[in-house]
Amino acid sequence: MAGRISRSISNQAYLASKRSNEEAGKGAGISSLPETKSIKEPGRSKRKHVKIVHDDSAHSCTAIATEEKKEKWEPENWQEVLDNIREMRKDRTAPVDTMGCEKCGDETAEPKVYRFHTLVSLMLSSQTKDTVTHAAMQKLRAQGLTVPKLLAMDPDTLGKLIYPVGFWKRKVEYLKKTAQILKDQYDEDIPNTVESLQSLPGVGPKMAHLCMDIAWGKLSGIGVDTHVHRISNRLKWVKKPTNNPEATRKGLEFWLSVDLWSEINWLLVGFGQEICTPVSPKCSQCLNKSLCPFGRSSLRSQKKSPGVPLNLDS
Numbered sequence: 001m002a003g004r005i006s007r008s009i010s011n012q013a014y015l016a017s018k019r020s021n022e023e024a025g026k027g028a029g030i031s032s033l034p035e036t037k038s039i040k041e042p043g044r045s046k047r048k049h050v051k052i053v054h055d056d057s058a059h060s061c062t063a064i065a066t067e068e069k070k071e072k073w074e075p076e077n078w079q080e081v082l083d084n085i086r087e088m089r090k091d092r093t094a095p096v097d098t099m100g101c102e103k104c105g106d107e108t109a110e111p112k113v114y115r116f117h118t119l120v121s122l123m124l125s126s127q128t129k130d131t132v133t134h135a136a137m138q139k140l141r142a143q144g145l146t147v148p149k150l151l152a153m154d155p156d157t158l159g160k161l162i163y164p165v166g167f168w169k170r171k172v173e174y175l176k177k178t179a180q181i182l183k184d185q186y187d188e189d190i191p192n193t194v195e196s197l198q199s200l201p202g203v204g205p206k207m208a209h210l211c212m213d214i215a216w217g218k219l220s221g222i223g224v225d226t227h228v229h230r231i232s233n234r235l236k237w238v239k240k241p242t243n244n245p246e247a248t249r250k251g252l253e254f255w256l257s258v259d260l261w262s263e264i265n266w267l268l269v270g271f272g273q274e275i276c277t278p279v280s281p282k283c284s285q286c287l288n289k290s291l292c293p294f295g296r297s298s299l300r301s302q303k304k305s306p307g308v309p310l311n312l313d314s
């Protein structure tokens with residue numbers, strides 16, 4: 001099933017990857033994990049460590065190979081749950097499928113302009129529905145969305161173009177400041193590391209990891225937004241409940257195979273938009289209703305108190 005509905009590398013990410021690699025003079029393909037400390041293989045439960053022990057009597061050091069049992073953890077039935085989500089997402093009818101940040105940039109523009117579009121759409125997308133972000137991007141692109149043009153635009157005009165994205169006034173400031181930094185420090189391109197992306201005004205870890213994936217075609221981490229955060233906790237896909245997206249990202253990256261990192265954002269965002277919604281998730285229609293701890297408990301309570309709407313956002 002993994003390859004059946006997997007997004008793996010979307011056309012855009014592939015194009016972005018190709019562009020960036022062409023520019024960098026490297027071979028095509030997704031480079032991986034510049035900042036990931038280790039890649040866990042699911043199923044691997046033990047690591048061999050060499051422990052150096054000082055032997056006082058012999059005045060020598062003896063290398064003793066010891067096997068340290070590393071605690072293995074992965075959520076119960078996660079593959080079945082994942083396959084069910086793929087099945088529920090197979091028609092690609094969620095807003096993210098047609099209006100997500102991957103769909104907001106002009107693929108025909110020169111590579112660094114496309115990358116700038118991706119960054120701008122991600123900056124606009126926080127606290128904003130995909131439909132609103134997409135509409136704002138269309139208006140910006142109609143003006144010719146480049147670093148110099150954004151710098152030349154007066155803040156009022158920019159505000160009118162992006163309204164009503166969430167926190168639009170603050171985002172006008174962030175966009176203007178970011179455009180100036182890109183002009184001064186990056187030759188009107190965007191940075192190509194998570195750290196440097198996060199140093200831009202208003203850019204957090206979720207945006208930085210998604211930007212690396214979509215704009216540069218490089219996987220650096222899972223993009224965890226409010227949908228991914230909520231659903232991961234409902235499904236108990238994190239070992240302990242987490243109270244912020246960054247903790248959820250680390251919890252997911254602990255066990256989830258790297259080749260699923262890109263797909264999981266897209267899958268869960270759309271799933272959260274259509275079925276596993278923040279309020280009143282459609283648990284009774286969900287293929288995971290017998291596997292999901294949250295769904296099982298919600299459906300049990302609904303049986304006890306029919307008519308009471310689910311409003312149990314986690």
Ligand code: SF4
Pocket residue numbers: 234235275276277281282283284286287288289290292293294295296
């Ligand atoms: S059963 Fe309900 S809470 Fe669980 S994944 Fe499905 S919709 Fe979400």
